[in-house]
Amino acid sequence: MSVPISQVWTVSSYILKQKLLRRKRYPLVLMLEPLFRCNLACAGCGKIQYPAHVLKRDLSPEDCFKAVEDCGAPVVSIPGGEPLMHPRMPEIVRGLVERRKYVYLCTNAILLREKLEAGEYQPSKYLTFSVHMDGSREEHDFAVCREGVFDKAYDAIKLALDKGFRVTTNTTLFDGSDPEKVRAFFDEMMELGVEGMMLSPGYSYDKAPDQASFLGRERTRQLFSRVFAKAKKSWRFNHSPLFLKFLQGQVEYHCTPWGNPTYNVFGWQKPCYLLQEGYAQSFDQLMRETEWDRYGHTNNDKCANCMVHSGYEATAVDDTFSSPAGLFRTIKAMFSR
Template identity: 55%
Template sequence: MAMPLRQTIKVATYLIEQKLRKRDKFPLIVELEPLFACNLACEGCGKIQHPAGVLKQRMPVAQAVGAVLESGAPMVSIAGGEPLMHPQIDEIVRQLVARKKYVFLCTNAMLLRKKMEKFTPSPFFAFAVHIDGLRERHDESVAKEGVFDEAVAAIKEAKRRGFRVTTNSTFFNTDTPQTVIEVLNYLNDDLKVDEMMISPAYAYEKAPDQEHFLGVEQTRELFKKSFAGGNRARWRLNHSPLFLDFLEGKADFPCTAWAIPNYSLFGWQRPCYLMSDGYVPTYRELIEETDWDKYGRGKDPRCANCMAHCGYEPTAVLATMGSLKESLRAARETVSGSR
């Protein structure tokens, strides 16, 4: 397991505290969107289709930090849009890190080399760079040539300066086991990023490309073949063993949408990062007033083919904590770095 031991211990301690407090719903990580504007228009993205007035808005620092503190989550993923377009993104990160929150700043890396000097390396902070494939595949995904090369250059520079660097890779039905293996081998062995996150793409209703999202069986087949031959054990994947079992069809469980809540310019989004059925101003309202039972595969047609990490990784983590066998497995793999 690629997650640093210190972070693993903090998250495990947090989960134990929630259990002792008998809380049945709590956040593992907040998806924070301090803006919707982006400097790319990715074919599979459904997050930036907003009126021009909304795209010009930037969340104030106090509001962004306050939302995370309100939730109590130990980790934050700053998304968007492109977070590096926010003029005070460094201050948002600084204040969250000062409170010992683990912060992942998601970026397409087009501005990363230019903005990198505004940040300070910390064990509580990582750049999470979007890389969907090797050069041709990635540039096609983001609809712009040269993005892959710039992202690679930025990753190398960030690593040189001592930053933790993780990657996010999203896969579609145009991917094959070979394309998955090629990009993860490159990230793991050549760029030597600290951790890699992977996920099948979610079928956003507003995404420009509606033809290339994976179905459940396609997802399982893709990852089963990609993980074969010892690849899964070798790659530094930032996922629980059970979630990886889930991706390749060895395990199945429901999503846990409430565990990775989304906070944006509009407020707390119902029910999850991927679906927007409305917004509420407080975290308590999100948790207490959302009908969580009506979402998930077999309940809402929009969930039918979803196997995204933001819905199912929390389920895997909670199932791990509830099983001595799985807890020992996760602990062993955290220490050994293998799966």
Template identity: 40%
Template sequence: MRYPIGFMMAQARHRAKMEKAGITRYPTVLMLEPLYTCNLACIGCSVERHTGKLKDRLSVETCLKAVDDCGAPIVNLCGGEPTLYPELKELIEGLFARDKYVILCTNALKLDTKVFGVIPPDPRLFIMIHLDGLRETHDYVCNRAGVFDKAVEMMKRAAELGYYVYINTTVYKETSVEEVEALCKLVDELKAQGILVSPGYEYESVERDIFLTREQIHEKFRQIRSFAGKYKVCATPIFLEFAAGLRELPCSPWSTVNYTPMGWKSPCYLIGERYIPDWETFWNTTNWEYWESRLDPRCQNCKMHSGFEHSAVTEAMKTLKGKLQLAAWSLK
């Protein structure tokens, strides 16, 4: 199967519960950033995500309140670098106690000291390792030599220890399609569970010209789509069609909400027009209809997985053909 059965059933139950209640907008994933501290300063990363101080991190209690407030079944621990969060074990245990699935999104540099032997493997814990290309490209994007080799070493160790392991690849100008396919093959070689591939988002605070234009996204993802079916690519078929410019989708910014050391980031994980301390104000005052429309200039080149995968699944569920295609993809 593309994902463990429990993970897929948790999402399906959540969607069914919302639909039964007549709710059309609801979070499916919480992007939880307990800290902005990071041990890398990747060239494609928004500046605040690698300049934060450890003393400004969120408490476990505050993190868990955000989890309870939004109600999403999946929590993506990101940042910053979550393995630097001193209370990581306590936080993950609190998430498991709430029956949440946890995606630990990491550069892998500290997995051997902060996770292995500290937080045991669990079917609800997925380790998502950031690899944006092969050695030369990834180390360039991370702005440090040796990061690729360390990440691959940690992937091997994680798989041997029994963790669920995934690769997260953001495609930049420097990322060749051949490298993306090589990473897909690496998933199989290392006996990992899959690879998530998404175009990079053009953060305003990033000075280097590393991001793809809309046309470049389409060109690269048409090639990626041509071989995606041979590998454990986690993006759904309709999302890949969207990334390849073969169909349009509205954004679902409310499906992947973001809680940070500065509060709830509005409107989405990528654009921070404002930061709001409490959930009710964030949820009820954000103009979701406007951001769904993608009329804002900052949305024009965005085809990030976080904003559109929910829309892709919703589109698939509208027809019998779409449902069968999604089911076949999930079971493959």
């Protein structure tokens, strides 16, 4: 088990409550993007391509708390941009922890040592640093287009673990990834002592400078199958076991874009973290007015190659809780990577 029992309990009871209330669509993880600025310019990311006046904007702590309360999801993921560059991020994190939300603060960790030494964050079961690591030293520094970032992140993870913080890694795999090197990287992260690893196949952001390295659906299945063909029991992942089966092509799912709604400086993004098809001004409006049936890999060309966790993890989790058969499938998947 790679997450604390209290988190499993909170998320499970939340989902069961949604089932009892017969809510067809419910959010599971709020993607809270408080800024788009970053101290890196990775070729596979389109977030920093916004004009300067947008990159300057920050969500206030009050904006963040309102979004979290309106949405009601038990887990809040804070991507960006680089959240540690937000001047009021410690206040935002404190407020979310007080609200007993399980926060995943996504960071490239370049600033993490400095922030930890300044005492800006306190360890809590509600706070996890989710550190961007796209492979071992050579692969990661290549992916983020700067040398030395892997070593900096590795050092900051060690410090965070020593100080008692929860730490996970967040890895995007692109076309051409070598399964042998990916497995060696998993071993390295387990030895380092992170709580779990998150994985995603690269999605083709239309704003990203490198459009050649994104994976199509079939290539994604091939890559993940090859990586997991020699899976080790020691590897811990921060995913539903069924989502890992989905990445290997052993289960077919449809996207659940409302499972990970996104709130950023423009409002509530339709329909998901990856596509920008307009914005709603309230969470309620997002849920009511988005034409959800227009999305998913069979319904929309823009979704055709997408298998990312922000679209499909919520589907896998919902599957677990939808029937005894789903629960059985999950238990079986836990023991058969």
